[in-house]
Amino acid sequence: MGFKTGLLIGGIVGYVLGAKAGRERYEQIKNWLGAAARSESLAGLAEKGRSMAERLPFSIDRTPEG
DSSP, rough: OOHHHHHHHHHHHHHHHHHHHHHHHHHHHHHHHHHHHOHHHHHHHHHHHHHHHHSSOOOOOOOOHH
16 A cells, blocks of 8 residues: 555545544544643744754755756
8 A cells, every 4th residue: 555545545534533523522632732732842842843943954945056
């Protein structure tokens, strides 16, 4: 099974299971993800990632010269 096929099957299975779980479970997951996004540990991890990205020898903003 190729990557695209696996991704498609995973998306379909996730959609079906999510539809069966219902609105209440959706709200629970949404609230959990919101709380995780606001957590200090995740904010610290994001800041560390930004600082590491600034030190990379290449940048998306730069175009190759030549």
